[in-house]
Amino acid sequence: MYTQCPECLTVYKLEAEQLVPACGCLRCGHCDTVFNALGTLSAHLPPEPFTRLAEHALDQAPPLADVAVFRPRRATPEPVEEPLETTSEPAVAEDAGEDFSRLTFTPRFAKPRRRSWRTAAWVAVCMVLVVGLGMQLAWAKRDALIADPTVGPMIETGCAFLGCRLPLVSAPERLRLLARDVEKHPSVNDGLLITASVRNDAAFAQPYPVVTIVLSDADGKHLAMRRFQPEDYVGDASARARGLAAGATTAMVFEVQDPGQKAVAFAFTFD
Incomplete structure (x- = not known):
């Protein structure tokens, strides 16, 4: 991360740990000015040449943290034996809280991707092209295939089943x-x-x-x-x-x- 001194405009590179001791305030190592580093905090530097980093408003409402990855379980207090007292007020049960013991974190890249219709269409087109190429090769080599003692009878049987007629091969x-x-x-x-x-x-x-x-x-x-x-x-x-x-x-x-x-x-x- 980067921040900039508002007085001498010196840009510093810092880590998140440096913002913790003084709640985001730093002392400039050049002009000794104490400033709030959160006002110009940036993950990346803008393209050079530049003079100032973008400033952030610090008087807004706190943003909501809504992506929870872990929460420890609450310790269950040991039961304390108390003398029985006769009272007309009902006992109020302590809120047991939410149980996050089975909460798992799944990285976004590990989620299964759904195949789109474009992928299925592309696979179908490739299969049609492969079948068409095979048919062209078979037609070009039809004489050799029909004359083959192993393949020829199979082709003749299939052609008889489909009701077609094989071309005559001269030998x-x-x-x-x-x-x-x-x-x-x-x-x-x-x-x-x-x-x-x-x-x-x-x-x-x-x-x-x-x-x-x-x-x-x-x-x-x-x-x-x-x-x-x-x-x-x-x-x-x-x-x-x-x-x-x-x-x-x-x-x-x-x-x-x-x-x-x-x-x-x-x-x-x-x-």
Whole structure:
């Protein structure tokens, strides 16, 4: 705390104990003037430069002290035995006073803080953003997740429960050629009819592949090649949309032009 001599305007720093002996009066160490330190008592100094500290009126009513933190219990007097006297006046009971034995002081910073609606709204927004980010990552990696042997069946089960359809994942390396055959076209003179039986060994449905057929001669020289799109050998649009189911086998029929007697071998590739 700080106070100021009213005569020489010297500012002193003091403690509360220095105000007790003379009820707030001090003697200036510079001009030897006795003054009431409470008139200019201040917890902080004003910004420099300054000349005088703010003065306080000392003739006001005492302020009320209303924040109680402790009050000792009153000592209970020992009972004194008195002779019994006959009197018509009722005995007046002594006021026992208030009991502050269980009074506790709780610091303001220890009181629990109530969460405002802004905090709840912020948490909800963060959760929505995290869920949205997870959905974006799952969509970006959907092919890998569907093809995963552990996660894929779980996703398929959940999608079947919700009534949705998973996108088809292309895995031509999981297609196995079981049988193939070539013969003269029954209605086209210079045409060939090639049939193939293909099975999907993947654990998930995949779209019908792009089939490449290469005809070769006895020396392995390529004589003809053609790429067939799914709509070239699967006429049903709904079947193409469903794709080739997991573990399913399908028969593919292709019509090609006969390159001549030199074509003795043919090969299939799936893309």
